[in-house]
Amino acid sequence: MEANIANIQHFSVGDGAGIRTTVFFKGCNLRCPWCHNPEAIPAAPITLRYPEKSEICGRRMRDEEILADILEDAEFYAASGGGVTFSGGEVLLQAEAAARLARQLKALGISLWIDTAGCVPADAIDALLPLAEAWLFDYKSADELRLRDICGAELSRIEENLTRLLSAGADVHLRIPLIPGFNTGEGDLRAIGARLQRLGIRRAELLAFHRLGVSKYDALGLPYPYRDIPPQTPEELSRIRQVLEEYVQISIEP
Ligand code: SF4
Numbered sequence: 001m002e003a004n005i006a007n008i009q010h011f012s013v014g015d016g017a018g019i020r021t022t023v024f025f026k027g028c029n030l031r032c033p034w035c036h037n038p039e040a041i042p043a044a045p046i047t048l049r050y051p052e053k054s055e056i057c058g059r060r061m062r063d064e065e066i067l068a069d070i071l072e073d074a075e076f077y078a079a080s081g082g083g084v085t086f087s088g089g090e091v092l093l094q095a096e097a098a099a100r101l102a103r104q105l106k107a108l109g110i111s112l113w114i115d116t117a118g119c120v121p122a123d124a125i126d127a128l129l130p131l132a133e134a135w136l137f138d139y140k141s142a143d144e145l146r147l148r149d150i151c152g153a154e155l156s157r158i159e160e161n162l163t164r165l166l167s168a169g170a171d172v173h174l175r176i177p178l179i180p181g182f183n184t185g186e187g188d189l190r191a192i193g194a195r196l197q198r199l200g201i202r203r204a205e206l207l208a209f210h211r212l213g214v215s216k217y218d219a220l221g222l223p224y225p226y227r228d229i230p231p232q233t234p235e236e237l238s239r240i241r242q243v244l245e246e247y248v249q250i251s252i253e254p
Contacts, residue, residue: 002060003097006040006089008069011076014253016113016134018082021070021145025091025098026058031116031158032140032151033225034179034212040089048219063097067104074110083111083133095124102131118158124162135170137162139204141183142191150182158197166200175253177207178240180229186243195249203249204239208232 006026015022028045045058077083082250105112115136141147144155241250
């Protein structure tokens with residue numbers, strides 16, 4: 001049994017509680033132009049050509065290989081309250097493989113978090129629901145047309161899946177990536193806040209904009225439309241927070 005994997009990253013500290021190993025599943029059904037993992041979007045292997053070296057991203061790995069890699073850091077999970085996060089790409093496009101691996105992690109007592117954009121069939125959510133300890137769920141916009149035209153995402157499907165998780169009592173950590181010109185205008189923020197409030201979300205985490213993926217776009221020979229867009233200043237983040245806090249409790253990822 002195999003899964004299509006882009007990368008396995010050890011000692012992740014931004015993908016859930018404690019020290020975690022993040023497994024990046026390869027392939028995504030969305031096309032966010034700010035994506036900082038563009039090499040994980042196509043399901044097929046892809047070559048990144050850096051000035052000093054080239055590397056191929058993407059390979060089919062056997063379940064045993066993935067688990068052996070994960071288990072290298074088992075002692076750190078126990079000591080830090082960490083575990084494993086399945087991310088991507090969109091991990092839930094490989095729900096069967098993810099659930100298979102998740103069952104093994106559960107049997108070993110290792111915590112699993114799922115990082116998803118939520119635009120997936122409901123049965124993919126159902127397959128992981130009993131196996132995941134918590135969910136990192138991205139909510140990018142409440143503007144149905146903009147979300148569809150710019151990211152190729154379906155708002156109704158995302159919200160149905162979010163509701164599905166909440167109704168099942170899942171531990172959902174909602175995250176809003178702050179993208180200049182896409183979702184940070186006051187009207188966009190208020191629309192997001194009002195929508196989240198209606199969905200029953202009480203807390204959300206803001207992910208400040210960054211350009212850490214720029215070298216990957218260069219290595220892939222792809223244009224990066226956010227090359228000259230600066231990260232948000234502390235004042236801008238504070239403005240965004242203030243608007244959203246009228247609707248939900250907000251924290252900002254450091
Ligand atoms: S959903 Fe995530 S992985 Fe997929 S394109 Fe958007 S930012 Fe990239």
